[in-house]
Amino acid sequence: MPPRGSSSESLSSSAGSPGGGMLLKATIAPPPTFSGIPPPPPGDPPSWQSPRVPLHVGEAQLDRPAAAQCVLTGLHEKSAGTLYLTNLRMIWEPLQAPNDAKGANEAYAGLPAVLGLETPRLLSVPLYSIVSKKIYRSQAGVIFELLQKYNSRPALRVGLSESDCSRISASLTLHLKPPANPMEVRANVQRSYAVLHGSQLAPTVQREAHSNAFKGWTSTYDASADYQRMGLLNPLSHWRVSEQNADYQLCGTYPAKLVVPRSVKDDDLHKAAQFRSGRRVPVLCWKDPFGVASISRSSQPCVGVSKMRSPQDEALLQAIADTNPFNERLQIIDCRPRVNAELNAAKGKGYEHQAQYINTKLSFMSIENIHVMRASLKTFLKLLEPKTLNASKTGELYKEEDSFLSDLDKSGWMGHILKIIRTTATVVKMISVDRASVLVHCS
Structure with missing residues (x-):
C-alpha cells in the first residue's frame, strides 16, 4: 500500500492511465525552511476565496483554491467547480450552489460522483484517509486523483491546469509527509488542524474550567445518570455502586465506579479480583x-x-x-x-x-x-485496496477480479x-x- 501523502515517485509508478494516456510526473516544490521557532501560522489570506461549506474551528486553507472540473462517468462527463485544500480535508464544490435546502452541507457525495448518477453537490475527502494520489494526462486534460484506504474507486477525480495540479499536489505532500528537518516538523504541527483547533478552543476551555463547568469525559457520559436509567440506584435494587476502583488500583482497565451485587463486600471484591486475569473481576x-x-x-x-x-x-x-x-x-x-x-x-x-x-x-x-482476527481483517482489507489501473480499454478504470469472492472466503472475515x-x-x-x-x- 502506498504511504500516506506519497511523493512524486509514487505519482508515476502506474503502468498506464485511463484512456491509454501518458502519465505526467508532477514537479514537487521543495519544502520551505525555517529559522528559529516559527510563529503560529496566519489565517487565510484575504484574497483567497472561501468555500461555501462552513469550515470547522481550526480548519484553515493550506493553498489558494484552484479551478477544477470534477470528472464523473468515464473521462468525458465533467462538472465545473473549485478545489480547496485545508489542513483537514480536500473539498470540491460546484460553481453553482444547489437550489434545494440541503445546499452545500451535503458532504461526502462520493457515490453519485463515482457512478455518475448526478452532479455532486460537494466532495469532501479527509486528509487522513488518503493513501496515494495519481496524476496523468488523458483526453480530458490533466487528471488529479485521490485514493483512500480500502476504497477501490477514486475518492476524488478532477481536471486541473498543469500549474494548479503541481501546486496542489506539492502542498498536499508537504502537509501529509513528515519533513526531515525538525524545524519543518514543528511548522507542520503548528499549522495542523489538531493544533489550530485546540488553540482556538483553549479560551473557551479555560473559561469553563475556571467556572468548574468543564468536566472532561463526564461532560459526555454521566455514569450516575446511566445507573439511574437502569434502576440501579433504587434502594430496593439488588445492585450497588462500589467506589473501590476510584484510584484504579482494583483494576486499571475498569472504570472508577463499579456496579456489583449488594450482598458482595468490598474486601471480597478485592480477593475475587486476584483470581481473575488482569484483575478484571465480574x-x-x-x-x-x-x-x-x-x-x-x-x-x-x-x-x-x-x-x-x-x-x-x-x-x-x-x-x-x-x-x-x-x-x-x-x-x-x-x-x-x-x-x-x-x-x-x-x-x-x-x-x-x-x-x-x-x-x-x-x-x-x-x-x-x-491475533487471528487481526490477520483475517488485514487480508480482507487487502482485497479492498485500489486495484492496478487497466489501460486496455478507454474508461475501464479497474480490472474486475473474478477471484474476489473466493479470496473473501479465504480471508475468513465473514466467518468471524x-x-x-x-x-x-x-x-x-x-x-x-x-x-x-x-x-x-x-x-
Missing part, C-alpha cells in the same frame, strides 16, 4: 431497566490445570445469579473456542468448571483470538463476523426470552 455492564436480567463482564478465571478455586469469586457469581429471581442459573458466555480455553488452563488460567460454580451454565462461542453475530443473538435471546442473566468473557 461486574455489571447492563441491566434491563424494566426487569432483572443483566449482562456482566470479566476476564477468565485463574483455575489452571489443577482446578484452583476462589471462594470469593464463586460467591460473586452466585450473588450475580441471585439478583435474578426469574432465572436462577447464570449463563456464562465464553467467547473463545474451547481448545483455546484449555490451552489457557495450561498457563494457569482457563474457564469456570460447573462443579465449582454451581447454578451456572458455560457455553463456548468459538470466536478466534485477537458470523460467529460474533450468532453470539450476540444468543445473548439477546437469553436476556429477552429466557430472562436470564449473562456473564460474558474471553481471555
Whole structure:
C-alpha cells in the first residue's frame, strides 16, 4: 500500500492511465525552511476565496483554491467547480450552489460522483484517509486523483491546469509527509488542524474550567445518570455502586465506579479480583431497566490445570445469579473456542468448571483470538485496496477480479463476523426470552 501523502515517485509508478494516456510526473516544490521557532501560522489570506461549506474551528486553507472540473462517468462527463485544500480535508464544490435546502452541507457525495448518477453537490475527502494520489494526462486534460484506504474507486477525480495540479499536489505532500528537518516538523504541527483547533478552543476551555463547568469525559457520559436509567440506584435494587476502583488500583482497565451485587463486600471484591486475569473481576455492564436480567463482564478465571478455586469469586457469581429471581442459573458466555480455553488452563488460567460454580451454565462461542482476527481483517482489507489501473480499454478504470469472492472466503472475515453475530443473538435471546442473566468473557 502506498504511504500516506506519497511523493512524486509514487505519482508515476502506474503502468498506464485511463484512456491509454501518458502519465505526467508532477514537479514537487521543495519544502520551505525555517529559522528559529516559527510563529503560529496566519489565517487565510484575504484574497483567497472561501468555500461555501462552513469550515470547522481550526480548519484553515493550506493553498489558494484552484479551478477544477470534477470528472464523473468515464473521462468525458465533467462538472465545473473549485478545489480547496485545508489542513483537514480536500473539498470540491460546484460553481453553482444547489437550489434545494440541503445546499452545500451535503458532504461526502462520493457515490453519485463515482457512478455518475448526478452532479455532486460537494466532495469532501479527509486528509487522513488518503493513501496515494495519481496524476496523468488523458483526453480530458490533466487528471488529479485521490485514493483512500480500502476504497477501490477514486475518492476524488478532477481536471486541473498543469500549474494548479503541481501546486496542489506539492502542498498536499508537504502537509501529509513528515519533513526531515525538525524545524519543518514543528511548522507542520503548528499549522495542523489538531493544533489550530485546540488553540482556538483553549479560551473557551479555560473559561469553563475556571467556572468548574468543564468536566472532561463526564461532560459526555454521566455514569450516575446511566445507573439511574437502569434502576440501579433504587434502594430496593439488588445492585450497588462500589467506589473501590476510584484510584484504579482494583483494576486499571475498569472504570472508577463499579456496579456489583449488594450482598458482595468490598474486601471480597478485592480477593475475587486476584483470581481473575488482569484483575478484571465480574461486574455489571447492563441491566434491563424494566426487569432483572443483566449482562456482566470479566476476564477468565485463574483455575489452571489443577482446578484452583476462589471462594470469593464463586460467591460473586452466585450473588450475580441471585439478583435474578426469574432465572436462577447464570449463563456464562465464553467467547473463545474451547481448545483455546484449555490451552489457557495450561498457563494457569482457563474457564469456570460447573462443579465449582454451581447454578451456572458455560457455553463456548468459538470466536478466534485477537491475533487471528487481526490477520483475517488485514487480508480482507487487502482485497479492498485500489486495484492496478487497466489501460486496455478507454474508461475501464479497474480490472474486475473474478477471484474476489473466493479470496473473501479465504480471508475468513465473514466467518468471524458470523460467529460474533450468532453470539450476540444468543445473548439477546437469553436476556429477552429466557430472562436470564449473562456473564460474558474471553481471555
